[in-house]
Amino acid sequence: MSESNFYHVTETGKLIRLASWAKALTAARRGGYAWLDYCEPTKEELSLLMKPLKLHPLAIEDCTDEQQIPKIDNYQHHSFMLLNAINYADHKLSIYEIDLFVGPNFVISVQQRGVDGQPLLKGVERTIEQHPESMGKGPAYLLHTIMDQIVDQKFVEIEKLEDEMVEAEEEVLKDANDFNPATLLHLRRDLLTVRKSLYYEREILVKISRKDCPYIDETALYRYRDIYDHLSKFFEMTESYRDVVTSLMEMYLSMLNNEMARAANTTNFRVRRLTLITAIFMPLSLLAGIGGMSEYTTMTGGPQNMWFSYPLFMFGMIIIGFFTYRLLQWLERRQSRSEQE
Numbered sequence: 001m002s003e004s005n006f007y008h009v010t011e012t013g014k015l016i017r018l019a020s021w022a023k024a025l026t027a028a029r030r031g032g033y034a035w036l037d038y039c040e041p042t043k044e045e046l047s048l049l050m051k052p053l054k055l056h057p058l059a060i061e062d063c064t065d066e067q068q069i070p071k072i073d074n075y076q077h078h079s080f081m082l083l084n085a086i087n088y089a090d091h092k093l094s095i096y097e098i099d100l101f102v103g104p105n106f107v108i109s110v111q112q113r114g115v116d117g118q119p120l121l122k123g124v125e126r127t128i129e130q131h132p133e134s135m136g137k138g139p140a141y142l143l144h145t146i147m148d149q150i151v152d153q154k155f156v157e158i159e160k161l162e163d164e165m166v167e168a169e170e171e172v173l174k175d176a177n178d179f180n181p182a183t184l185l186h187l188r189r190d191l192l193t194v195r196k197s198l199y200y201e202r203e204i205l206v207k208i209s210r211k212d213c214p215y216i217d218e219t220a221l222y223r224y225r226d227i228y229d230h231l232s233k234f235f236e237m238t239e240s241y242r243d244v245v246t247s248l249m250e251m252y253l254s255m256l257n258n259e260m261a262r263a264a265n266t267t268n269f270r271v272r273r274l275t276l277i278t279a280i281f282m283p284l285s286l287l288a289g290i291g292g293m294s295e296y297t298t299m300t301g302g303p304q305n306m307w308f309s310y311p312l313f314m315f316g317m318i319i320i321g322f323f324t325y326r327l328l329q330w331l332e333r334r335q336s337r338s339e340q341e
Helices: 021-029 043-047 057-064 124-129 139-174 182-209 218-293 295-299 303-340
Strands: 003-009 015-018 033-039 071-074 079-089 092-102 106-111
Touching: 003 021, 015 021, 015 124, 021 033, 033 139, 043 057, 057 071, 057 079, 057 092, 071 182, 079 139, 079 182, 092 139, 092 182, 106 139, 124 139, 139 182, 139 218, 182 218, 218 303
Parallel strands: 033 106
Antiparallel strands: 003 015, 003 033, 071 079, 079 092, 092 106
16 A cells, blocks of 8 residues: 655755645745655655656656666666665564655655554654754755665564574574475575575665766765765675585584494494394304204104203203304404404
C-alpha cells in the first residue's frame, strides 16, 4: 500500500509537513527545499514528478525495478542513488531497495516496507528534527542523514549474522554428528550477499567523496566520508566472517572425519576379535566334527572307553587352541614390527 509524506525544510532547518508534493515544491521556491518521502509508490505516482522536477525516466524505472544493485547516476537536473537496507530474522536475510534523488532544492526518498510492515526509514523524521542547524544548510545534509540511518542499521543486522555464526560454532563443538552443515552454507551465502551490497555502496561513497555528485557541496563531504568509513568497516567484517565460516566448515569436516575414524577403529577392533575367535575355533570345530561322526568306532574304541577318551580329546583340543592363539599373537607382533621398520 502506497504511503507518502511531503515536507518543506525551511532555511532554519524546521521540518513542515504539507498535504501534497505540489505544495511542498511551491514552498521550496520561496526558500529552503522540499523533501518528498514515498513508501512503495506506483510508477504513476513517481511519473507525476518528472515534469516539475525534470526527473529522468530511467531513474523512475530504476525505482520500480527490484533487480538493481546499489549505484549512483548523475543526470542533468538531479542525481539518483540506489542503496540497500538489510534485515536478518529467523535465519533469513532480506535485501530491500531504497532510492534517493537529490537536486538543487529537493530530496526524494523512495522506500519499501520491512518484514514488520513498517517503512524502512521509520524514525528518520525525529533525527532530522533534532538537527535543524544542519538541515537548513541544504539538501545534501538531509540526504546524509537518511543515508547515515540506512548504513547504521546495517551494523545491527550484521551483528545478528555474527550471533548466528557463534551459535553455529557452539553447535559444532557440542556435537558434530547432530549439526546441520546447511546452516554454514546459508551463512556463507548471506555474508556473500551482504558483502556484494557493501562493495557497491562503498563505490557510491567513493564517487561522492571525490566530488562526482554536483548537488553535494564540499562543506558536506566530510560527513559522507564518515559513512564511507563505516561501510569499509562493515565490508571488512563480512570478509572476516566469511573466513570464520570457512574455518567452521573445515572444523566440522575434521570432527566428522574423526568420528568416522573412531567408528572405523571400533569396527576393526571388533572384527579382529571375531577373526581371532574364529581362527582358534575353526580347527577345533573340525576335530569335533570328525570325532563326533566316528566316536564309537575309531576314536574311543567303543562306549566302554568314553570315560578316559573324551577327557583326553577335550584336553587335546585345549592344547591345540592355546598353541593356535599363541601362533596368531606371534604373527601379529611380527607384522607390527615390520610395519614400524
